[in-house]
Amino acid sequence: MTAVIAIHGGAGTLTRGALSADREKDYLDALDHVLQGGQAILEQGGSALDAVTEAVFRLEECPLFNAGKGAVFTEQGGHELDAAIMDGRTLAAGAVACVKSLRNPVLAARAVMDDGRHVLLVGDGAEAFAKSAGLELVSADYYFTAERYAQWLRSQANGSTDLLDHDAQAMQHEAAPIDAESKLGTVGAVALDRHGNLAAATSTGGLTGKRAGRVGDSPLIGAGCYANNRTVAVSCTGSGEMFIRSLAAYDVSALVEYRQLPLDEACRIVVMEKLPMIDGRGGLIAVDAQGNVCLPFNTEGMYRGQARAGGPRRTAIYREENRRAN
Amino acid sequence: MTAVIAIHGGAGTLTRGALSADREKDYLDALDHVLQGGQAILEQGGSALDAVTEAVFRLEECPLFNAGKGAVFTEQGGHELDAAIMDGRTLAAGAVACVKSLRNPVLAARAVMDDGRHVLLVGDGAEAFAKSAGLELVSADYYFTAERYAQWLRSQANGSTDLLDHDAQAMQHEAAPIDAESKLGTVGAVALDRHGNLAAATSTGGLTGKRAGRVGDSPLIGAGCYANNRTVAVSCTGSGEMFIRSLAAYDVSALVEYRQLPLDEACRIVVMEKLPMIDGRGGLIAVDAQGNVCLPFNTEGMYRGQARAGGPRRTAIYREENRRAN
Numbered sequence: 001m002t003a004v005i006a007i008h009g010g011a012g013t014l015t016r017g018a019l020s021a022d023r024e025k026d027y028l029d030a031l032d033h034v035l036q037g038g039q040a041i042l043e044q045g046g047s048a049l050d051a052v053t054e055a056v057f058r059l060e061e062c063p064l065f066n067a068g069k070g071a072v073f074t075e076q077g078g079h080e081l082d083a084a085i086m087d088g089r090t091l092a093a094g095a096v097a098c099v100k101s102l103r104n105p106v107l108a109a110r111a112v113m114d115d116g117r118h119v120l121l122v123g124d125g126a127e128a129f130a131k132s133a134g135l136e137l138v139s140a141d142y143y144f145t146a147e148r149y150a151q152w153l154r155s156q157a158n159g160s161t162d163l164l165d166h167d168a169q170a171m172q173h174e175a176a177p178i179d180a181e182s183k184l185g186t187v188g189a190v191a192l193d194r195h196g197n198l199a200a201a202t203s204t205g206g207l208t209g210k211r212a213g214r215v216g217d218s219p220l221i222g223a224g225c226y227a228n229n230r231t232v233a234v235s236c237t238g239s240g241e242m243f244i245r246s247l248a249a250y251d252v253s254a255l256v257e258y259r260q261l262p263l264d265e266a267c268r269i270v271v272m273e274k275l276p277m278i279d280g281r282g283g284l285i286a287v288d289a290q291g292n293v294c295l296p297f298n299t300e301g302m303y304r305g306q307a308r309a310g311g312p313r314r315t316a317i318y319r320e321e322n323r324r325a326n
Numbered sequence: 327m328t329a330v331i332a333i334h335g336g337a338g339t340l341t342r343g344a345l346s347a348d349r350e351k352d353y354l355d356a357l358d359h360v361l362q363g364g365q366a367i368l369e370q371g372g373s374a375l376d377a378v379t380e381a382v383f384r385l386e387e388c389p390l391f392n393a394g395k396g397a398v399f400t401e402q403g404g405h406e407l408d409a410a411i412m413d414g415r416t417l418a419a420g421a422v423a424c425v426k427s428l429r430n431p432v433l434a435a436r437a438v439m440d441d442g443r444h445v446l447l448v449g450d451g452a453e454a455f456a457k458s459a460g461l462e463l464v465s466a467d468y469y470f471t472a473e474r475y476a477q478w479l480r481s482q483a484n485g486s487t488d489l490l491d492h493d494a495q496a497m498q499h500e501a502a503p504i505d506a507e508s509k510l511g512t513v514g515a516v517a518l519d520r521h522g523n524l525a526a527a528t529s530t531g532g533l534t535g536k537r538a539g540r541v542g543d544s545p546l547i548g549a550g551c552y553a554n555n556r557t558v559a560v561s562c563t564g565s566g567e568m569f570i571r572s573l574a575a576y577d578v579s580a581l582v583e584y585r586q587l588p589l590d591e592a593c594r595i596v597v598m599e600k601l602p603m604i605d606g607r608g609g610l611i612a613v614d615a616q617g618n619v620c621l622p623f624n625t626e627g628m629y630r631g632q633a634r635a636g637g638p639r640r641t642a643i644y645r646e647e648n649r650r651a652n
Contacts, residue, residue, distance in 0.1 A: 091571045091604055097541075098448050118540045119567045122424050123449040125539015213451015214444045215423075222548050222573040241445045245417045247548040247576045254577070258584035278417055 002308050003042035003194045006293050007034050007055050009065045009303030010185040011237045011283040014318070015175040024177050024317065027064060031305040031315040034058040038189060039307040048191035048199035048233070049087050049110075055189035056083070056106040056201040063145045064176070065303070066185025068104055071143045071205025073152035076212055079143045081205055082219035083109040088198030088227035093119050095219040096126040103136040106203045109219070111135060119221065143205070147176075155209040177317045178301045186218050188225070188235025190287045194309070198233035198289060200225050200249070207240070216240025222250035229289060231256045232263060237302065238275070238282015246275055252286055263288040264296075271296040328634050329368035329520045332619050333360050333381050335391045335629030336511035337563045337609040340644070341501040350503050350643065353390060357631040357641040360384040364515060365633040374517035374525035374559070375413050375436075382409070382432040382527040385513035389471045390502070391629070392511025394430055397469045397531025399478035402538055405469040407531055408545035409435040414524030414553035419445050421545040422452040429462040432529045435545070437461060445547065469531070473502075481535040503643045504627045512544050514551070514561025516613045520635070524559035524615060526551050526575070533566070542566025548576035555615060557582045558589060563628065564601070564608015572601055578612055589614040590622075597622040 009031060038055035042048075060068025071079045083105035084095035094113025097120065102108050108130040112121055121129050131137060188202040202225040204218040217224035217240040224240065226249035227233035234249040243249075248270055255266035267286055275282070276298060283297025285304060295304050305315040335357060364381035368374070386394025397405045409431035410421035420439025423446065428434050434456040438447055447455050457463060514528040528551040530544040543550035543566040550566065552575035553559035560575040569575075574596055581592035593612055601608070602624060609623025611630060621630050631641035 086571075093571050098451070118537055119570045120541040120546075121537065121539040122541055123539050125424070125537060128538065211444055211447065211451060211455065213447040213449050213455070215446040215448055220446075220546055221570050222576065226573075244445045244547050245412075245419050247552075247573060250548065250573045250576060251580070254580035254584060258580060 001194050001196055002291055003192060004287055004291050004293060004306065004308045005035065005038040005042060005051050005055060005189060005191040006285040006287055006295060006306040007031065007038065007059065007189045007304065008235065008237055008283065008285045009059060009187050010178065011297045011299045011302035012178045012184040014300045015177060015179045023175065027177055027303060027317060028315045030062050030064050031303060032313055035305045035307045035313045035315065038191060039309065039313060042191065042193055043309045045194060048193040048197045051191040051193065052189040052199045052201040053085065053106060053110055056187060056203050057104055059187035060104050060106060060203055065187045066205045067187040067203040069143055070145045070148060072148050072185065072208040074212055075209050077152060079140060079205060081105045082215055083203035084219040084221060084225040085109045085113055085201040086199065086221060086225055086227040087113065088229040088233055091228060092116070093221045095120045095221065096130070097122045097215045097219040098213060099123070099126050100140065101127055101137045102130050103138045103142065106201055107135050120219065151208050178303060184238050184282050184299065186224065186237035188237065188285060190233040190235050190285050192287050192291050196229065196289065198227045198229050198287065200227040200233040200235045202235045217243035217248070220244060222247050224249060226250045226253055228253055232286050232288045234284055234286045236282065236284040239280055242275060242278050242280030243282065245278060246270070246280060248275060248284060256288065263292045264294045267294040267296045271298050327520050327522050328617055329518060330613055330617050330619060330632065330634045331361065331364040331368060331377050331381060331515060331517040332611040332613055332621060332632040333357065333364065333385070333515045333630065334561065334563055334609065334611045335385060335513050336504065337623045337625045337628035338504045338510040340626045341503060341505045349501065353503055353629060353643060354641045356388050356390050357629060358639055361631045361633045361639045361641065364517060365635065365639060368517065368519055369635045371520060374519040374523045377517040377519065378515040378525045378527040379411065379432060379436055381515035382513060382529050383430055386430050386432060386529055391513045392531045393513040393529040395469055396471045396474060398474050398511065398534040400538055401535050403478060405466060405531060407431045408541055409529035410545040410547060410551040411435045411439055411527040412525065412547060412551055412553040413439065414555040414559055417554060418442070419547045421446045421547065422456070423448045423541045423545040424539060425452050426466065427453055427463045428456050429464045429468065432527055433461050446545065477534050504629060510564050510608050510625065512550065512563035514563065514611060516559035516561050516611050518613050518617050522555065522615065524553045524555050524613065526553040526559040526561045528561045543569035543574070546570060548573050550575060552576045552579055554579055558612050558614045560610055560612045562608065562610040565606055568601055568604050568606030569608065571604060572606060574601060574610060582614065589618045590620045593620040593622045597624050
């Protein structure tokens with residue numbers, strides 16, 4: 001069994017206008033650093049659970065992605081973060097939603113899972129639990145980045161919750177390879193370890209300009225995150241409401257288990273057929289119990305990467321696969 | 327197509343000790359009144375969505391059940407309520423969780439769905455949205471019932487979160503047919519209308535003594551509530567964390583869709599095989615697109631009822647089916 005990890009940093013439409021090669025390199029470098037952390041754990045014989053925790057922790061620490069530092073602003077100008085983790089060996093799961101002062105929501109999700117009493121804690125209760133578990137609290141300005149703030153200012157100025165028609169010119173100086181305002185930012189990781197255990201983790205700052213209290217698919221088991229040693233580990237990113245209504249992550253597992261489909265066909269049905277039927281946009285990353293990896297998306301791009309223990313780390317943004325190998 | 331509705335008021339172990347026939351009659355009468363409301367809507371040609379909304383509204387208004395008035399107390403002695411609703415015709419869904427001042431969480435879930443912008447709102451944000459939608463806010467003492475308060479006092483006195491080993495003697499004067507401290511209280515309804523549309527709704531006060539911020543399966547689409555015209559409508563009640571990890575409601579749908587199983591076989595696999603594998607206790611109510619109804623549970627009892635348009639209303643508590651018909 002060759003251990004393997006895959007990660008994503010969100011999906012969406014491509015930024016309009018010219019993009020510098022430097023800016024693109026920033027994202028690929030960041031993805032490579034994240035992969036490296038998970039890959040090293042797997043190479044040392046660590047668990048899939050520890051590998052996805054480390055990868056999502058690094059994604060939360062990186063301001064380029066919409067999770068932890070760099071999270072988007074809510075309608076009211078605050079931050080509300082969500083995360084989930086699931087252990088395919090035991091089907092144990094933990095999640096937090098609508099937290100405002102946790103540096104690393106994925107570590108809180110892991111603590112909820114390890115505690116075992118509940119699966120999902122939200123709001124102040126989740127923060128109190130995380131604090132009692134010894135996790136780091138931060139003030140709201142920790143999450144601040146100039147780029148996300150500019151996004152929020154534009155959403156306020158537009159007086160609209162639909163940010164897709166932003167002024168491309170206004171973004172030129174800060175453009176990211178994938179349009180930062182296409183609203184599909186989430187991060188996640190899935191892994192298979194050498195013992196055959198699967199795990200998945202997902203974390204997000206949600207939608208720019210979202211209503212206070214809105215929770216998307218990321219922290220919901222079976223919607224944005226699912227793992228089961230008998231089938232697959234899945235982490236999603238996209239228009240969260242449609243992923244909730246589709247049970248996108250669990251649906252991949254159900255297609256593999258009940259219809260005996262190969263991983264890529266199960267992923268294709270969910271991402272290319274079922275989600276589009278309800279206007280669901282985005283993608284997912286999946287690894288199955290045999291170590292197959294599939295990273296489908298129905299948008300123009302998805303920040304992503306994959307690496308096997310002892311193998312090259314591959315990162316990509318646009319449709320072409322395996323854009324860069326380190 | 328004969329329209330049909332089914333309801334539940336929670337599952338669990340039976341109360342130890344002698345029970346008066348009067349007390350049992352209180353519960354059957356309450357279930358009958360709830361069924362009557364949903365059945366009347368279906369008989370008048372109303373939608374499955376309106377029928378389940380009315381039934382769950384009535385269950386929330388009734389202090390005998392753990393939802394709305396009569397909700398259990400949290401660890402801190404407060405109330406936190408959750409609800410969800412789903413329209414099988416469009417796969418639209420709405421839910422609220424961890425709300426503390428809404429008289430009828432199911433109406434808030436319905437408002438979230440009708441609004442269409444998000445699927446799940448939690449905490450203060452959910453309450454602000456419900457208020458703006460014109461829904462009734464109440465103070466915490468609205469939910470109070472002497473019986474739930476006595477339960478909470480005992481849970482505090484026990485210094486334990488495990489309430490299964492309560493003192494049977496202490497409960498004698500207030501015993502309910504199903505042990506009020508067996509922790510599986512939830513209410514729900516599923517319906518098929520004459521136009522072939524399915525809908526499901528679920529509402530709960532959660533677990534007695536639950537940690538602040540804990541959200542169970544009830545408000546989570548695919549876990550405690552799911553509806554899809556192509557397959558089934560399902561509402562669950564039980565040990566919420568295990569229903570989340572199992573995606574119990576969606577799993578019934580997936581077994582029907584992907585393995586082409588009849589409804590009763592799909593329900594049996596989820597309730598009698600898959601949930602017990604992770605110590606999941608409880609039950610569910612399901613109706614499929616052909617109007618078949620299945621009300622399985624793996625506990626000693628489940629408050630439940632079913633009625634077809636123009637037919638008798640059947641209510642039951644223990645294992646024997648169709649205990650009473652009105």
